[in-house]
Amino acid sequence: MHVCEKIIRCIISLSPHRISGQPEDPDHEFTLQKESLLSRWKSLLGTEKLLAAVFFSIIALSVIQGIWIIVLQYQVSQLAEQTHIQQTRMAQLEQASQKHNNLLYATYVTMDDIQKKWNGLNFRVLENTWKLNK
Numbered sequence: 001m002h003v004c005e006k007i008i009r010c011i012i013s014l015s016p017h018r019i020s021g022q023p024e025d026p027d028h029e030f031t032l033q034k035e036s037l038l039s040r041w042k043s044l045l046g047t048e049k050l051l052a053a054v055f056f057s058i059i060a061l062s063v064i065q066g067i068w069i070i071v072l073q074y075q076v077s078q079l080a081e082q083t084h085i086q087q088t089r090m091a092q093l094e095q096a097s098q099k100h101n102n103l104l105y106a107t108y109v110t111m112d113d114i115q116k117k118w119n120g121l122n123f124r125v126l127e128n129t130w131k132l133n134k
Contacts, residue, residue, distance in 0.1 A: 044052065 041049070
């Protein structure tokens, strides 16, 4: 017995409407309701069968679209989460870049100060050697 059939039998056993009038036997009730449904289906006209098929197709399509919407919503939430993570990483990289730029600027200023002092020292050395040569 398939799972679907077990579920249908369970639903029928809980149903208050009985075709046979015997509430004790859900298997017998299931077969009676199944036969009743098949006989009703066979008694329908072609247009009624077509309308029933269209109706069930619309219901199936609606269920599929609902599932698809749920899947898309999940993907959107995943993308939103990834976007937040990427924004956090970008902010961290910008901070690291700013620290690196500040370090480079401080190094440039230090090198510029050293070069000015070196030029001043070099000029004094040249001046002193010039004075000694006189």
